[in-house]
Amino acid sequence: MTTVLPVRRPGAADELPPAGDERSTAGRRADRARQVLGRTAPWLVRGVMATAVLVFALLAVGPHVLGYRTMTMLTASMAPEIEPGDITIATPVAVSDVTEGMVITYHMPVDDHSLVTHRVVSVEKTPDGSVLVQTKGDANAAVDPWTAHLQGDTAYEVRAVVPELGHLVQLLRTPVVSQALLYGAPLMLAAWLLMTIWRPAPAAAPTHEDKENQE
Template sequence: MTTVLPVRRPGAASALSPAEDKRSTAGARAARARQIAGRTAPWLVRGVMGAAVLVFALLAVGPHVLGYRTMTMLTASMAPEIEPGDITVATPIDLTDVTEGMVITYHMPVDDGSLVTHRVVSVEHAPDGSVLVQTKGDANAEIDPWTARLQGDTAYEVRAVVPELGHLVTALRTPVLNQVLLYGAPVLLAGWLLMTIWRPARATTPAVDTDDETKEDQA
C-alpha cells in the first residue's frame, strides 16, 4: 500500500488567516456607544425634567390648588406605616368627622407647637365646639402625654404616604444643591430644547423603480 503525501514547494509559506483589525473594531464600538448615548441622553433629560416637575407640582402647587398639606416625617414614631423620610399627604376634613383610628396632622399643644402626625386613640367633643383628642404613635409604647384641642372648622387626615421623597427634599435644601439647581436646571432645560429643535433628520433611502430596471434588462 502506497501513501501519497503532499509536498510543499521550496520557499512556499503557509497561508495565515487574516488578522482582525482591532482599530476598526474599536471604532465600531465607539460609534455604537455614541449612537446609544445619543438616543439615551434626550430621554434622560426628559426624565429628570419630568420628575422635577412632578415633585414641584406635588409640594408647591398642589397644596395651594387642591388644599392638601405635605409634611416630611422626621421620626420613626409611626413606623412601619410611615418611616422617617417619607412625605405624608393630609387632606382637610370636617372637625366633627374626626374619629378614633384616624391618622391626623396637628400642632402639639406643648413646647413650640410643632406639627405631629399620630393616630387618634380618643375623641371628646367640648361644649364650645372644639374637639379634644389624644393620640399615639404606632411605634410608641405610650399615649402622647397631652390632650390636643382641635379648633376651627377642619382637621387634616393623612390620606397618602410618598416613600423616601423627604430625603430628596432635605437634600435639595442644602446650599450646594441649591446652587446646582439654580444654575443646572436652566442648562438642562436649554439642552433639551436644543436637542429637540436641532435633532438631525433621518436619512431616507430613495425608492427604486423596479419596473424601469426590468425594462432595461430586457432591452
C-alpha cells in the same frame, strides 16, 4: 452570469484589511456608545424635567389649588405605615368628624408647638363644642403625654403617603444642590433644545432602484 471565486492556497496568510480602513474595534465601540448616548440623553433630560415638574406640582401648586397639606415625616413614630423620609398628604376634615383611628396632623400643645402626625386613640367633646383628642404613634409604646385641643373648625387627616420623597426634598434644599439646580436646569433645557434642533435626520434605506444601479 459567472462568478469567479479566488482560490486560497494552503498555508496562505489571511487577507489583510484595506489600507484605508483605519477603524479599530475600540473606534467602533466608541461610535456605538455615542449613538446610544445620543438616543438616551434626550429621554434622560425629559425624565428629569418631568420628575421635577411633578414634584413641584405636588408640593407647591397642589396645596394652594386643591387645599391639601404635605409634611415630611422626620421620626419613626408611625412606622411601618409612615417611615422617616416619607411625605404625608393630609386633607381637611371637620373637627366634629374626627374619630378614633384617624391619623391626623396637628400642632402639639407643648414645647414649640411643632406639627406631629399621630393616630387618634380617644375623642372628647366638651359642652361648649370643643374637641379634645389623645393620640399615639403606631410604633410608640405609650399614648402621647398630652391632650390636644383641636383649634378652629378644620382638622387635617392623612389620606396618602409618598414613600421616600422627603429625602429628595431635603436633598434639594441643601445649598450645593439648590445652586446646581438653579444654574444646571437651564443648561440642561438648552442642551435638550439644541439636541432636538440639530439632531441629524436618519439615513433613508436604499431603494430597489438604487440597488440595481449599484449592480
